[in-house]
Amino acid sequence: MKQTFRRSVFEKVLFVLAWLVLGLAAVGVVVPLLPTTPLVLLASALFARSSPRFDAWLRTTRLYKSYVVPFRETGGMTARKKLTMWGVTAATCAVSFLLVEFVPARVMLAAVVVGMGVALVTKIKTITPEEEARRRA
Incomplete structure (x- = not known):
C-alpha cells in the first residue's frame, strides 16, 4: 500500500x-x-x-x-545548433548569475551551464548539415 x-x-x-x-x-x-x-x-x-x-x-x-x-x-544536432543552444543558455545564466547574489543559486547556474555543455558533447550525436538535410528530406 x-x-x-x-x-x-x-x-x-x-x-x-x-x-x-x-x-x-x-x-x-x-x-x-x-x-x-x-x-x-x-x-x-x-x-x-x-x-x-x-x-x-x-x-x-x-x-x-x-x-x-x-x-x-x-538522430542528433549540428555543431552549430549545439553551440547556439549552449551559448543562449550560457548567456541567460550569466545574466542571472550577475543579478543574483545568493551563492547557492550561482552554483546552480554554473552547474546548469557546465552540465548542458557536457551533455551536448557526450550525449547528443553531432551530425553534419548535409546529414541533417538528407535525413529531413
Missing part, C-alpha cells in the same frame, strides 16, 4: 513538473533565451513517466512536431 501511494505521489510530482517544463518550452518559442527543444524533450520524458495519455497528446502538438521530431529523425 505504501509503495503504491509513493508511486502515485511521485507520478503526480512528475506530472506537475512536466507541465511547468512544457510551459517554459512554450515561452521559449517566443523568447529566444529559452532552449525549446530540450525543454520539450524533458516534458515528454516526464509525461511518459507520469501520464502516457498526456505524453501521447504532446506528441500530436505542433510544438513537439516542430522542435522534437526533427531532432529524433536526424
